[in-house]
Amino acid sequence: MTDHASNFAQHIQTLQARTQEALLREAIDGLVIHSGQAKRLFLDDNDYPFKVNPHFKAWLPVIDNPNSWLVVDGVNTPKLIFYRPEDFWHKVPPEQTGFWVEHFDIVYLKQANAVEKHLPYDKAKFAYIGEYLEVASALGFELVNPDRVLNYLHWERAYKTDYELDCMRGANKIAAKAHRAAANAFMQGKSEFEINAAYLLEAKQGDNDVPYTNIIALNEHTSILHYMITDTTTPDEHRSFLIDAGAGYHGYAADITRTYCAIKHDFQALIKAVDTLTLDLSMQLKPGxxxxxxxxxxxxxxxxxxxxxxxxxxxxxxxxxxxxxxxFFPHGIGHFLGLQVHDVGGHFANDRGTPNPAPSEHPFLRCTRTVEARQVFTIEPGCYFIDSLLAKLKTSENSKYINWNMVEHFRPFGGVRIEDNVIVHRERNENMSRDAGI
Structure with missing residues (x-):
């Protein structure tokens, strides 16, 4: 992986400049960004897996530590309040080291409820950024997640720094390697559960570490767009396999989909046709x-x-x-990718957050922005044989145009989706997924 030290300094400078502009728009002095906190299961004494506030991990690659805070004003060195309790029940994070620590003033917090002494005394001119509104209120913040701040930051997040692009290349390399392991498990006749296990083992990331729940679908299951179950039973015949799975690297996501066929069938040619379309569309991503x-x-x-x-x-x-x-193609062609799999700001017309919704005839499109350099997109066309949608088509006046025998020919194979992660540069495109060998 890339040595990030040189690019990280420039990354922090970019975030400082964006913060300055966001603060000017709200006429405030700074932001207090909460990493988040553990959520308890109902009637239980265990917590849900922790997911960090993306505004927090935009600043530093700490993605697994709740009850931590950042105080930023766009000028002074960011202050990191890092939660490091005395705890014999759980693993306590070590004192922080690495390429990023020199860019922060770090203080260690032993008790989560003792954070106030490390926060600005006069909170009237500081905004709380996070999801825990009751915590913000208890600490005395009156300004919480102001729209003018968040809309500007979400708009700017579409433009990736060199550090961020390096992280996303790293995520694609991990995901591509794991995809190859999953494909091998499919060809060996494994169950969905076993294929998922092969993927996670090769990625060295658990179910709670990957950026989204892997889609590991065999046969007819490949027609379910968000198939989140991993069946432990092995089907009698392995016909088709769709895998939509990513990986994380320093908090940034990869999101790759591939489809395979294990037997001689026209479905193989259908996969090839969708793959060609993915590559063609990826080349159409150009500034403007x-x-x-x-x-x-x-x-x-x-x-x-x-x-x-x-x-x-x-x-x-x-x-x-x-x-x-x-x-046959009921979803959008793709979305922004970055700190989140479906990264924010896709439906903005400008940096003030003016809505620019998807067109009515394509309601599921996640991005309507104009393509610009340093943006990262997924491109993911598909062709599916979905029972519920086919049933509606069959009862419509368009049914007469459908070769239903051919539909039945493909239905047992479910569907095809091919998804790549593409960086748009000023003069060229960089397909991170293909470059990673998948």
Missing amino acids: VVYTDIHRQAYEGVAKILTDFEIVNLMPQDCVEKGIVST
């Missing part, structure tokens, strides 16, 4: 292009696939105009 137009090109590309494979007995343009494509 509206991301919504990329989605429309994907829609047209899936229409051509449906026609080429004689699933729909229409010309591609007619397939688009009649809305038939939405049955």
Whole structure:
């Protein structure tokens, strides 16, 4: 992995400049960013897995420590209040070392409820950034998650620093290696549960470490867009395998999808067609292009696939105009990627947060921004045979255009999705997923 020390200093400078501008917009002196705290299960004495506030991990690669705080004003060295309790029940984090520590004034906190003495005394001109509103109120913060601050920071988060791009390349390398292990497990006839275990073992990240719940789907399950179950039983026949799985690196996410076929069937050619479309669309990401137009090109590309494979007995343009494509490709072409898998700010028209929603005919598109350099997107077209959507199509007037025998030919294989993670540079694109060998 890359030595991050040189790029991290520039990263902090960028965040300081963004903070200054955000504070000017709200006419306040600083931000107090809460990492978060543990959430107790109902009627239990155990906690849910901890997920850090993304505004916190934007500043430093601490992603697993609750009850920690950052005080930033865009000028002075950021103050990190790091929770390090005296605790014989749980592992206590060590004193912090590494490439990033020199950029922070670090104080250690032994008791979570004793943080106030380390926070600004006069909180009237500081904003609390975090999810625990009752904590903010108890500490005396009146300004909580102000829109003018968050909208600006969310808009700017789309532009990645060199440090962030290095982290995302690292996440893709980990995920690609684990994807190869999962593909091998599929070819060996393993169950969904065993394939997921092979992935996590190779990634060296547990279920609570990867940035989202892995989608490990065999056969008909590949048609379920957010299939979150890993079946422990091994199917009688391994026909198809869809894996949508990522990895984390210093708090940044990879999000890669691949589809495989284990037997000789036309489904193999369908996978190849979607893969080609993914690569073609990835090349269309250029500064000045509206991301919504990329989605429309994907829609047209899936229409051509449906026609080429004689699933729909229409010309591609007619397939688009009649809305038939939405049955087979019901989701958006992709989204911003970064600190979060579905990174924020995708539906903003400007840095004030003016809404720019998805078009009514494509309601699930997660980004409507104009593509610019240093942005990172997923590109993920698909072609699926989803029972509920096919049932609606069959009862519609468009049913007469469908080759239902061909639909049945593909239905046992579920569906195809191919997803890459792409950095847009000023003069070129960088497909991190392909570069990582998957």
